[in-house]
Amino acid sequence: MLQWVGMGDLVWHVPYFRRVAETSLGGQVSLIASPTVFAGQLVGHEPWVADIIDFDRHPRRHEGRQGRHRGVMGLFRMGIELRERQFDRIVLFTNHTNRSLVAVTARIPERLGYGTTWLQRRLLSHGPWIRRYAGPAVGTYEDATSFAIAQGWCDAPIAPSLLVRPEALQRAKARVQALPGTLHALCIGSSEPYKQWGMDNFTELAAELAGAGHGVLLVAGPAEREMAQAILQRVEPALRTRVLDATDGTVADTVATMSLMRTCLGNDTGGVQIAAAVGTPTWVMLGPRPLLNHDPQKLHNLTAPGLADIRPGDVARIALAA
Template identity: 35%
Template sequence: MTGTASPPYRHPVAVIQPLPGIGDMVWHVPHIRAIATHAGTAVTLLAKPRALADQLLAGDPAIADIMPVDLNPGGRRRGAHDGIGGFRRLVHSLRRRGFGSIVLLHHSDRLAAAAWMAGIPDRRGYGWGRQRWFLNTGPFLPLDVKTLHQHTRATRYLRAAGIMLHSAEPRLTVSQPARQAALRRLGAPPGGFVAIGIGSSEHLRQWGTERFAGLAAAVLDAGWPMLALVGGTEDQASMTNIVRSLGEHGARARPVLGWDLPEVMAVLSAAAFYVGNNTGAMNIAAATGTRTYALFGTTRAFDHASQIVPVAAPDIGLHDGMARVSLPQVLQAIQADRGRIAPG
């Protein structure tokens, strides 16, 4: 059920999605597209550089431009929009763009205040706490929605605003030429391949090199001609250890480490299936239509992507990450879903 339609947008329209992860951006793709459709024009997307929206959504007709919001980048670097001076720079950038409407798919009061200071006439968002001071167009979400997943929050907001969301499932499209180019670089064989996501930025979401090595061996033993090991450049040591553990079969495991995001998307879209940690790559694999066996451990599993098959640890009230997710459990999940591990 949809809510009462909110007033029309004023052009140009901006949408802020400031969560930092690639997966965070994937979750919000259907909502950003729905807002653009409702507005009748492509929108400017404001996002953190770490979300790689410029690569993830390159060429998307719903996106007219992408403006970086450089807040809390992590590590030792200070963001260009951090602190009082950074806030002023952000306000100046927003004012210079001349936005008529801005929609915050987040609860940040700092970003709402920047939009107000920039003189954007139509300011919309979730409206919790101090953010509400700086917004002037409803609807606003009830406080209990704040406990829900970020994807669900955005879905509830669009529903309340009367914005048609034909499907809340994130979907990413990869062109056939892009897929073929990535497969050539990978050296994919005719018999297909399985993608394994070995990377993770958080310790509690990391299944571990030893267990990934066991999974790689089991998949190759089942008859798959090749594996694609997906991660970042920081996963080089893990990849090396996995390949070494495979002995003479190590040449059948190909690294996809530190590739540009469009190439990673293309590889994942062509995989027979994907197994990996709860990361951006996992979200991308599912969004491209690839069956995805996601290792959640004791992290709450997602339910907004039909291609995700969650593999979680039994709930005993202990948040110990991946510690109790075993290799037999993962193989059993794949077997139960596909009917077999082997190609077919």
């Protein structure tokens, strides 16, 4: 079971889910995750996934609805739904005690989890437990790594990776064939305002890359389509044919598209995590926030006293030199 609700959160956990599957019946697991992580499109085609079970607790704000598993009664409802499946084991990648309550309600005999609080340990079947990460990086991946090592599923951190769907790759290649051969993805979306580098910065970056003769894709979800169109309109008309609005594809299409890029540059969002996971050199604009240390070979942090202090010209030079 995945606690977190973002696509990037799922990407970080995938290598450890694969290791859990290796120790499971038939080499597969049922993945329990929020619908907001788009698990079906990200990993539903991978051989270790038997099926995907929605834990509908925190819908995206724009949906304007209550999650089916929201609140205390929603937790019990989830537990009862899982009870019908008669699972032998549940692996909880979480520090939250309430997921352990779901497992107890489901009457699953073996319940493994982080055990970072005394109450969570009381609801799990046995250890080993881990200590919650308290270092300078984002703790989500660090905790998952410590848990996987403690359980013996690996002996060192594993960088996230994703498998590209062949049919999505064909669509992506057809879509970008009119662009110049060197391609860069700009991840312009943001789940929170404080993570947003800004339209002006992305416009300037897109113009510099296009002016150098490279192709640029503006990558995000449908919610950012208006922003992508505004960026396009601000780019000099002679350069617009080198810039493509890519906000209308599926998540599977995004995975495939990222595998074709020379670089990915963008906000701290699911797109940059996907790009690094398919092997694309990636730079994420963080500003003064905690570091992302899960893939030091492919994902690089751009830090500064403030997010506004990261200048488009500096980012363009990094991309053009990659």
